[in-house]
Structures are given as structure tokens and as C-alpha cells.
Amino acid sequence: MAVTLTQRAADHVQGFLAKRGKGVALRVGVRTSGCSGMAYKLEFADAVNPDDVQFESHGVRLVVDPKSLPYVDGTELDFAREGLNEGFKFNNPNVKDQCGCGESFNV
16 A cells, blocks of 8 residues: 555645755654544655655655554545645544544554
């Protein structure tokens, strides 16, 4: 499987990378947090680590560390605007349950 972006999310990431002026990829991972156990983390990667797993989606390179991959494999990231709020939405087939606030999940 893979980690992918929708076209809308890819456009958003490319715009941020261009404004930032540096960066080679979007790093997708998880960390222990929240009331359900795991939370997503996104950051720009200025370098790719030797053990990172790499994907490409709509012209954007995505990197995932090996420990996070089982939790995010198959995930599609979308970028959504709902009223005044905007942000990435994770469509993750591995999620079995998530907290009421939507900030954390478990598999």
C-alpha cells in the first residue's frame, strides 16, 4: 500500500514548500498522544533519512519513518475547508476508533 494525497492536498503542500523556499518532502508520522493513543504529525522534511519509506503523490514526495508506517499505510490525506476552518483530513483505513475531538486514534 502507500500514503497518498488528493490533488487539493498536493496543491496545498506544494504552495507551502514554495513559500518556505526549502524542503524535499512532507513527513507523515504518528506519535503517542491524546485520549485514544496515537496522533498524526506532519512536518516538512529538509532531508530524507536512510530508513524512511518514500512515496510520491501528485508530484509531492512523502516520507514515513518505519515505526509509523503500520499506522498510516493506506492513508489518503485531503485538505478541507469547512467554514472558517481548514486543515488536513486523514482518511486512514487502519483506524478502529478515535476520540470525540478527532485529534487521536487507535488501530
